[in-house]
Amino acid sequence: MNVIRRLWRIRSARVGVVLAVLLLTTAILGPMLLPLDPNAIDVRARFAGPSTAHWLGTDDLGRDTFTRLVHGSRMSLFIAALSALLGTLLGVTLGVITGFLGGWVDVAGMRVVDLFFAIPTLLVAIGIVALFGPSATTTILALGIAYTPLYARLVRGTVVSVRSRTYVDASRVLGARGVRLLRTDILPGIVPIALVQTTALLGFALVDEASLGFLGLGVQPPDASWGQMINAGRQFIFQAPWLTLIPGFAVILAVFSINLIGDGLRDALDPRASQRVGDT
Amino acid sequence: MARYALQRILLALPLLFGLSLLVFFYVRIIPGDPVTAMLGVQANPDLVARLRAQYGFDEPILDQYLMWLGNVLQGDFGISFRSRQAVAPIIVDRIPATLQLMLGGLFVSLVVAIPFGIRAGMKYRQRSDTVISTITLVGLGSPGFWLGTILMVIFALVLKWLPSQGYTPFTQDPVASIRYMILPSVAIGLVGAPFLVRVVRSTVVEIMKEPFVPYADARGLREQVIFWRYIIRNLLPQFVVVLGVLVGALLAGSVAIEALFNWPGMGRIFIGAVTERDYAMIQALILVYGVIFVVINLIAEIAQAALDPRIRLK
Secondary structure, eight states, X not given: OHHHHHHHHSHHHHHHHHHHHHHHHHHHHHHHHXXXXXXXXXXXXXXXXXXXXXXXXXXXXXXXXXXXXXXXXXXXXXXXHHHHHHHXXXXXXXXXXXXXXXXXXXXXXXXXXXXXXXXXXXXXXXXXXXXXXXXXXXXXXXXXXXXHHHHHHHHHHHHHHHHTSHHHHHHHHTTOOXXXXXXXXXXXXXXXXXXXXXXXXXXXXXXXXXXXXXXXXSSOXXXXXXXXXXXXXXXXXXXXXXXXXXXXXXXXXXXXXXXXXXXXXXHHHOTTOOOXXXXX | OHHHHHHHHHHHHHHXXXXXXXXXXXXXXXXXXXXXXXXXXXXXXXXXXXHHHHHTTTSOHHHHHHHHHHHXXXXXXXXXXXXXXXXXXHHHHHHHHHHHHHHHHHHHHXXXXXXXXXXXXXXXXXXXXXHHHHHHHHHHTSOHHHHHHHHIIIIXXXXXXXXXXXOOOTTTOHHHHHHHHHHHHHHHHHHHHHHHHHHHHHHHHHHHHSTHHHHHHHTTOOHHHXXXXXXXXXXXXXXXXXXXXXXXXXXXXXXXXXXXXXXXXXXXXXXXXXXXXXXXXXHHHHHXXXXXXXXXXXXXXXXXXXXXXXXXXX
């Protein structure tokens, strides 16, 4: 609770939280409240500009852009959340196992992680998409796996440093071993870093989902996601620039709010650094 | 210094070896098998068997790997599943365009990020820092291909200052080549810049906290002298290593930028290969991307040590 209160005290983080709540509400409730079907085709209303019937105009098939944007936000945020979650689960598991056990498990695990470091993240993701074929599920899987190495390395480093703290030694002296030591002493020590890192992953995942969608390797039509909408709008950039611009703004807004929260969290969790926006 | 460089190079070798293993097994974990994936399930069984034999999928796995590695080391990356042509020459043709785009993007990133990063770091928690940091945060969320689309609309279609899409090799016509590369380079460079601004800013903040800065100030050195002799001098080595990471981000971003600007680099054939499930091509491309990335990071590490004796003497 203390952390949340401290986070709320940081102005930029407050802005981020408000934006994020707005976006989440839109994504969760929006599709239920909007009267139009995101995939309803109306050829008579192709490329219509903004009007009272179509707030943000329509696309090449006469589909309502605002409705698709709202439905797309559900898809994009869902994909981002699940891939960040998958990356977190895999990364924390791998990092804790290697860092806690040490020895050859550590050496072997970290060498495998090093390998993935030799290939830029998005390219790893594209390679995984090639194996399973493009879809929303593949996007989650591909991004989650692609984020794992960085996360695992970070967690491992933290576990190694936490393991040698005196309070862990004290616990050992009192007879704590294995799972108990892990649960009561080591895992709480990595929570702050994991929180910040998972928040960062959410931001990466939103941009990467958009990239995969743009390349035609993400969510497939007729389903809407922000990336898919940018890709679909690209062919009509002169006739209807809003088809590309609007979903792009949505991505930027979402990532901006997440980064504000992430930077705020970092400060809120680290009492020594009373720093503000934009620290690396 | 030479010893340190040699040591770094030797450390990179196992990484390259591991990369080759990873890429080799990549094709072998395809659900089903690659030949069926390529031809479809209704394919003629005789043809499947013949192709399996031709690609060597029937040999023991170790033999397959050794044979494949031997070929790769001789520059033979196999045969495309689709066009049935050798993969290597197709990729080699595309490398210069991708590297040219990388250089352009790197240049833009540096020119944008260094002054703003230093400014934000030196004016830490003051007004110009807040402004720069906020813009940076917005920039972090802007996909490169989206920025690219906007740049294309403004500068190519509305103002007609620059060509919208295409490529001319630098050796053929340098002026045209540079005109073609400006928009994609700016688009990709602006993806890397926010990341770099944050790193430069926090590095400068750290340097300002070092005891030698207030000491220099106490000695009465002018601000400019402190800036060049202490801040820049200490920023440089840190910076070189970040460049290695930056190149990774730029390489990844280049795939979408190449698609947008119809730039004939490796990214174009990568996407083509993924859509067509041409695993021989994907495998080779991932390997080439990986090697480029590892080599650039290696150069960055050695350059860092050359600039900062504390590192090579550690």
